[in-house]
Amino acid sequence: MDKIVIASRESRLAMWQALHIKDRLETLYPGLEVDILGMTTQGDRILDKTLSKIGGKGLFVKELELALEDGRADLAVHSIKDVPMLLPTGFALAAICEREDPRDAFVSSRYASLDALPPGAVVGTSSLRREAQLRARFPHLLVHPLRGNVQTRLAKLDHGDYDAIILAAAGLKRLGLGARIRTALPARDSLPAAGQGALGIEIREDRADLMALLAPLDHADTHACVAAERALARALGGSCQVPLGAYAEIRGDRITLSGLVASPDGKTVLRAEASAARSNADALGRAVAHQLQQDGADALIAAILPETA
Numbered sequence: 001m002d003k004i005v006i007a008s009r010e011s012r013l014a015m016w017q018a019l020h021i022k023d024r025l026e027t028l029y030p031g032l033e034v035d036i037l038g039m040t041t042q043g044d045r046i047l048d049k050t051l052s053k054i055g056g057k058g059l060f061v062k063e064l065e066l067a068l069e070d071g072r073a074d075l076a077v078h079s080i081k082d083v084p085m086l087l088p089t090g091f092a093l094a095a096i097c098e099r100e101d102p103r104d105a106f107v108s109s110r111y112a113s114l115d116a117l118p119p120g121a122v123v124g125t126s127s128l129r130r131e132a133q134l135r136a137r138f139p140h141l142l143v144h145p146l147r148g149n150v151q152t153r154l155a156k157l158d159h160g161d162y163d164a165i166i167l168a169a170a171g172l173k174r175l176g177l178g179a180r181i182r183t184a185l186p187a188r189d190s191l192p193a194a195g196q197g198a199l200g201i202e203i204r205e206d207r208a209d210l211m212a213l214l215a216p217l218d219h220a221d222t223h224a225c226v227a228a229e230r231a232l233a234r235a236l237g238g239s240c241q242v243p244l245g246a247y248a249e250i251r252g253d254r255i256t257l258s259g260l261v262a263s264p265d266g267k268t269v270l271r272a273e274a275s276a277a278r279s280n281a282d283a284l285g286r287a288v289a290h291q292l293q294q295d296g297a298d299a300l301i302a303a304i305l306p307e308t309a
Contacts, residue, residue, distance in 0.1 A: 004034055095201045095218040099170075107164060124145070230246075246260075261300055
């Protein structure tokens with residue numbers, strides 16, 4: 001190959017991600033021409049409803065997959081947390097790149113931390129997962145929906161619509177906005193989404209040439225952690241319609257995986273954790289999901305889904 005095309009959403013963060021992969025590929029393969037096909041997805045167009053009401057984060061990837069399918073693009077770059085747990089038939093994740101900071105970030109112009117927020121303070125988030133954990137720990141706060149790209153969300157905060165907002169630390173850091181982070185929330189306080197902070201490269205499953213080309217971009221530790229997290233979420237039917245968190249860490253030759261399922265109001269929070277050899281990432285994800293199911297996760301999820309339909 002002497003030329004490949006990357007399909008990308010046109011938000012600043014998505015374009016940063018696509019340009020990052022373009023730079024890495026051109027460094028690996030001098031002489032390779034890499035172009036970017038910018039696209040606006042349905043998830044970008046519908047901003048007046050929460051994702052859980054309009055079909056979930058898969059709305060950010062469908063148009064990109066169509067571009068792969070019809071040959072307009074060779075690969076698509078995604079934030080892994082936006083990628084549905086089950087890919088459509090004929091598609092594959094060719095590489096999972098080294099993870100940025102996986103934590104959630106507290107951003108505020110007036111307050112230094114969540115603990116400093118007074119009763120009735122308004123916190124903005126686009127995530128049911130974050131909302132449930134906020135409500136569980138800080139029932140005196142008001143949690144309001146917040147959609148839009150990173151810059152739009154920050155503008156709403158700066159305009160005074162919110163006292164604080166919660167964003168992914170990785171996105172802020174990638175855009176050079178790390179200084180806006182007042183506090184990075186420990187995973188024990190705000191368990192991240194499966195794959196948060198990692199980039200994934202999606203291709204058509206029949207593109208063995210691209211699979212080989214992209215292999216050097218795959219980061220083994222991140223891949224193992226994300227595999228465990230996504231296996232957990234997949235086993236529970238996880239999507240942004242369910243407050244579900246999954247976060248894995250490599251410790252020596254083992255992976256430790258923490259999982260969480262909660263009710264949107266934060267009144268019920270189920271947690272589980274287990275470790276396994278890093279070669280058993282998928283099985284570990286299913287095992288932690290089983291622990292959560294034994295504690296009542298299936299019934300909790302079944303009660304949530306009719307509310308979000």
